[in-house]
Amino acid sequence: MNPPTQQERFGFQAEVVQLLDLMIHSLYSNKEIFLREVISNASDAIDRLRFAILTDPELHEDDEALEIHVAYDKEARTITISDNGIGMSRQEVMDNIGTIAKSGTREFFQALTGDQRKDATLIGQFGVGFYSSFIVADQVILTTRRAGLPAGEAVRWESDGRGDYTLETVEREARGTEIVLHLREGEDDLLNDHRLRTIIQKYSDHISLPILMPETTEDGSGEDAVVNRASALWARAKSEIGEADYNEFYKHVAHDFADPLAHLHAKMEGTYEYTLLLFIPATAPFDLWMPEARHGVKLHVQRVFIMDDTGQLMPNYLRFVRGVIDSADLPLNVSREILQSSRVVDSIRSSAVKKVLKLLKDLAEKEPDKYATFWKEFGDVLKEGVAEDYSNRDDIAKLLRFTTTKSATDEPDTSFGDYVSRMKEGQEKIYYLLAPSPAAAKHSPHLEIFRKKGIEVLLLGEAIDNWLVTSLPDFEGKRLQSVAQGVSDLGSMEDEAEKEANEKAVTELGGLVERLKKALGDKVSDVRTTNRLTTSPACIVADEPDIEMNLARRMRGSGLPSRPVLEINPEHALVQRLDRETDEERLSDWAQILYSQSVLTLGARIEDPADFVERLNGLLMTLAEETD
Template sequence: MSSVKETLGFQAEVKQLLNLMIHSLYSNKEIFLRELISNASDACDKLRFEAMADPALYEDDPELKIRVTYDKAARTITVSDNGIGMSRQEVIENIGTIAKSGTREFFERLTGDQARDAHLIGQFGVGFYSSFIVADKVTLITRRAGLTKEHAVKWESTGEGEYTIETVERPQRGTEVILHLRQGEDELLSNERLRTIIRKYSDHIQLPILMKKEVWDKDRREYVPAGEEETVNRASALWARPKSEITREQYEEFYKHVAHDFEPPLAWVHARIEGKTEYTLLLYLPSRAPFDLWDREHRRGLKLYVRRVFIMDDAERLMPYYLRFVRGIVDSNDLPLNVSREILQQSKDIETIRAGCVKRTLGLLEELAQNEPEKYARFWQEFGRVLKEGIGEDPANRDRIAKLLRFASTYTDSDAQTVSLADYLSRMKEGQEKIYYITADSFAAAKNSPHLEVFRKKGVEVLLLYDRVDEWVVANLPQFEDRPLQSVAKGDLDLGKLEDEAERKEREREEREFKDLVSRIQEALGERVKEVRVGHRLTESPACLVVDQHAIGMNLERLLKLAGQKVTPTRPILEINPRHPLVERLKKEPPGSRFMDWSHLLFEQALLAEGGQPDDPAAFVKRLNQLMLALVGEESRIWIPGKD
């Protein structure tokens, strides 16, 4: 078969990634070997899985293994495997491009600050490209299992924007990656150095990692190959070992392998569950959220093994979507080796394993929250919004999740979400029966809402909910520890025992005194409001908007509209503050167009305070100008002749 050699250009993102990675990760250059061995291990796992349906893929070489060799004279290091290999098209797709959704958004987040961007690179997972940290040229030769020897592919690049690809012959299936080292990297051309790196980063790999033995040559005064190979790593499933035999460093390196992350995990849980369904799990909480955490198209899940045999990546059925940030493995003793994604949908064993994974994950979070609050605060900052989704998605664990939630509140007056519902209960005023909250589209809007005025006056704490998911949370969490959650912007304000007899009598007096004004404003606003009434939640603002207790809140209505959903507009209730000078002035205003304008202005001010928009901004501005000029005694300058 004739060899056709092509020169192709890297995808723009690959060029940017290579340049950034070489500079950002050079201080930890050893990771190139970990990444190449990890890729080789994955390739062998994939062959093992595909060969369950087609044993012929093993050809005449059923023993899967990884080899690491070096050549001092040529100044090369080679990592090879007899795994699944790649076809020509797979090489182009996997190495010439970055086929990850969210790639553009990832690169937009890069800042130019090397230390910060190195963390982002770690999130992205550079894998094969880490070769260029130590090599100025990389050669890859591969043949996919099932294809004949003349369908092998040779890929080569200096990492400077282009690569060549050609068809070659390769009798063995699998892949070898040859690194042509940069000047100054000769210290890597050492059997002992490479073994040390392998034991440090890849000891957990299940497959044997082979290197040639070496003996000391007295005449040449150096170590030389002895001819035979030996296994460098322990080559046993880390999760199958007793916990007492696994070091912290080994747990962390295994995490980096399964998660393709450069940073150590925040915490982990390792357990063997015995009983009707037997399985082992090793679950990790990452230190940072991946860049594509919110991409619903990205497949996520745990690695699934059956009796130490790799079955699939991203087994979504093993963990609910609100725990999609969890990484790790599950190894079942009961599932069949030929299990498929379709079978997983129906399996009762999988339902049991899933429940066990959730239980252990929530237990780990509870342990962090109780015993390591600083770590839990780091977790919450990265994944809190995702965990909140569980309130609606997982009714069986709603109470456990609720205890893990954190919010901002008027108690801290900070946008940091550090207040638990248990914290709130511990600070409730004597006689307080409800947990009060407000939802808004930003922390500033929540903090400065007029609905909080009476609560601040009475020293009653209010939770400030400004994440979009918070509307979902309160819709699915009617109470906590038998205390109902109550929006301060819904229903008629009932402070119960927090209001004394004198305040109740004063409220009744104001309702009688302003009854006529309420009717006049109601008539002026017409269909814009459902009702106008005297309110008692305001101390500084002239008016605010509320909705009925069981109606859709105004913030939720806006969110649904932004999401493209059709929503029947809620007609709000306008509450006026009878003690505010503007309301007192309006009470004295005779009927006419000016009363009409001022009534609409009162409504539109309240609408703006809620984060809404006036239907006619120009009319709002005109009314506002008239009001300001009237207040300084210059109304006549703009008043239209013939009007009241």
């Protein structure tokens, strides 16, 4: 069956129309980046061809050098960018340009804020740079032929960016892609040799492929001349590279519009030879928490792009890292299966991880404001490393930041090292509180005795914190201890008078404890007096010695630990009043109220709110009658 030759018209996916409108209005103030984006796509297409040729040499088709061409026509008011990369088939054009065919589309649009600067960054992270053509063009014509397909199966795509596009099958002898931009009114300043060369050198000088533009020689003949340096940035000496060069390379490799937060550039020589050029972004990509999201490090072998990392080069907890790793020891036809069992890759990965952690350590020590930005964007991801990477666990732990009961604001500003340096005399443990949210943690009754004694407590209100504390039993010999688990034990910080008072309460309130146990039945595993409360009448703690409360909450579903214990404050007036209560039915109501209040302050939910309200109203009515 011959491919269709007639021109067909298609409507853009709704998200594309929305994106085009957003892009034109968000990025117009920096319109020259359209050229960077289109050149970047051309570079990627050539990289993909190089990789494909390793397994199918026939895709090369000829001995022509791999390169990118940029030209302009003043009379026609057009700019043309072409490459001899891998090209696209008809279906690939429809998938990649007519629609946004990638997971995360919904999350991307939900992440948009209306702030043009922030949204521009998101656009770059979503990797849709081709659409930036419409910032300066009111008509775009793309002609492409996939490597390996016959000349008669090339495709021409054309659109004004307003809602639909046309497709037709055409003849194209050369593989690759050509994009012709018909400029909007008022964009004629781009139809200038010096202007285009300046843009290319500003944004694309780092591209390792030659970018050529026509040049008139002294004899009047024309030829194409290379505009950029056309050498891999990471292969150059660091003394030759400026901060602007690194920033522009980052934007190319990360599809980001903002400068990176930090970078490292290292050439390793020894048993294995490889180069690292890695970046820490300033903002988290919208798909950071999506399991199918691509990793941000590209593997090159002898400067030839091989593949995007699928987890072998950088662990999952460092998935925010962007950049390039170039090995001189791996074969050009390396496969993912080979990577999984390669000693070379193991060595590169180990070194890269240590260097990234060292970069973050230096950032934390020398540029705390930048590190605060990093932590806000990627702190919860880094916490995963405590459980994932045992060999680097101690170094990761030193990088963690927390809000505590002594924090001046809600921003995480305390390291484990800071906490240990402020520990009270006689304090042997690092105390923490897990709660459903930071707000719930800050107002928890479990903190009362610790506030009274001036003992600092880490406030952990994020979901990942469950796994953090179960994977990190201690820090530099100081055991981590939940303030909402087990019997309260302050060790040597509890004086003799307090110990005597606790023993006395156990004896004097033994009867009340047994009566409350009977009233609550199997709702609790135990009832006991406690010294952890100073102002609240009661609280619920977990009785499990090995399972953290929040983990147990998820197992139960209700938000309660699997073995909840009701602890009562022997100094509280309500508890002392209950000890004198002779009406067992009324005591049972009070027991249920006390229990339900404790469930709510824990951040969990009560199973029967109507019963709680009915009992509370009944007791209030009784108290009102008694005071009349």
